[in-house]
Amino acid sequence: EIVLTQSPATLSLSPGERATLSCRASQSVSSYLAWYQQKPGQAPRLLIYDASNRATGIPARFSGSGSGTDFTLTISSLEPEDFAVYYCQQRSNWPPVYTFGQGTKLEIK
Amino acid sequence: EVQLVESGGGLVQPGGSLRLSCAASGFTFSSYSMNWVRQAPGKGLEWVSYISSSSSTIYYADSVKGRFTISRDNAKNSLYLQMNSLRAEDTAVYYCAREATVVTVFDYWGQGTLVTVSS
Numbered sequence: 001e002i003v004l005t006q007s008p009a010t011l012s013l014s015p016g017e018r019a020t021l022s023c024r025a026s027q028s029v030s031s032y033l034a035w036y037q038q039k040p041g042q043a044p045r046l047l048i049y050d051a052s053n054r055a056t057g058i059p060a061r062f063s064g065s066g067s068g069t070d071f072t073l074t075i076s077s078l079e080p081e082d083f084a085v086y087y088c089q090q091r092s093n094w095p096p097v098y099t100f101g102q103g104t105k106l107e108i109k
Numbered sequence: 110e111v112q113l114v115e116s117g118g119g120l121v122q123p124g125g126s127l128r129l130s131c132a133a134s135g136f137t138f139s140s141y142s143m144n145w146v147r148q149a150p151g152k153g154l155e156w157v158s159y160i161s162s163s164s165s166t167i168y169y170a171d172s173v174k175g176r177f178t179i180s181r182d183n184a185k186n187s188l189y190l191q192m193n194s195l196r197a198e199d200t201a202v203y204y205c206a207r208e209a210t211v212v213t214v215f216d217y218w219g220q221g222t223l224v225t226v227s228s
Contacts (some may be wrong), residue, residue: 011221034214036154043218044205045155087154091213096168098144098156098213 002026002092006101012109019075021104023088028068032090035064035073038103039084047086048073075106083108111217113205118222121180125195125226131188131219139163139183142208144215145190147201157203160192164224172198195226 003026012056013019023033031051036044046055049063051071061076075082117129131143145157158179159168167179178191188205202223205216 025158032213035213038154045213045218046214046216049209049214055216089154089214096159098146098159100154100156101166103153107214 001095002029002090002099003096004088004099004101006086006104009102010105010107011074012107013078014109015078015080017078019073019078019082019106021073021086021106023066023071023073023101025059025069025090026070029092031067031070031092032087033064036083036087036089037082037084038087044087049065078106080108087105111207112187113217113219115219115222116125118203118224120218120227121195122226122228123196126193127195127224129190129192129203129205129222131190133186133188133207135206136207138181138186140178141210143181143188144206145179145188146204146206146215146218147199148204148221149201150197152201155201157226159208162187192224195224197226198225200226201216202222 005024033051035048038044052064052066063074065072085103085105087103091098112134114132121127142161144159148203149156160179175201176194202221204221205219207217209216
C-alpha cells in the first residue's frame with residue numbers, strides 16, 4: 001500500500017508570502033496526485049488533480065507540480081483565506097484504496 | 110448546483126449499528142461513483158468505501174471490511190453506509206464524496222455527519 005508523507009506538519013507564514021508544501025509517495029504514483037484544502041468545520045475542497053491541474057474555480061495563485069514520488073503545492077502569495085489544512089491524495093490500482101497524506105497545517109505567523 | 114447532504118449520524122454504543130444516508134442533487138447521480146470518507150476528531154482524512162455508478166464494483170478500507178456495507182439507490186439519488194459492530198475508533202465525521210468521472214479524485218463533498226461510538 002502506498003504511503004503519502006507530507007511536510008512540514010505545520011507551516012507558519014504571513015499574508016503575501018509564498019507557501020511551498022510537499023507530499024512524498026512511498027512508490028511512484030505517476031502524476032495521479034490530488035491536493036485538497038480544509039478549513040475548520042468545513043468539508044475538504046478539491047484544489048489540484050493530476051498533480052498540476054487546478055480544479056474548477058480555484059484561483060491561479062494555487063499551483064501543483066511533480067511526478068513519480070515527489071510533489072509540491074505552491075501558493076504564490078498567501079491570502080488570509082488560504083490559512084487552512086492541506087491534504088494530498090492518491091488512489092492505487094491494487095489494492096484499490098484511496099490514500100491521504102497526514103496533512104500540512106498552514107497557519108498565520 | 111451539486112449538493113450532497115448526509116444524515117443519520119448520532120451517538121451509539123460500542124457493538125451497535127447505524128445507517129448513514131447521503132442525498133444527492135444537482136447532477137445525474139446514476140452516472141457517478143461515490144465514496145464515504147471519514148475524519149476522526151482532530152485527525153486527518155481516511156477513505157472508507159467506494160461504490161461504482163451501477164453498484165457493480167465496491168471497495169472497502171481494511172479497517173471497516175466485514176462491518177460496513179455501502180449501497181446506493183439511483184432512483185432515489187441516495188447513497189448509504191450501513192455500519193455494524195461499531196467501535197470507539199469509528200468515531201468520526203463521515204463525509205459522502207462524489208468521484209470525478211475521468212480522474213480518481215473527490216470533486217464534491219457533503220458537509221458531513223458525526224458518528225460517536227461511546228458507552
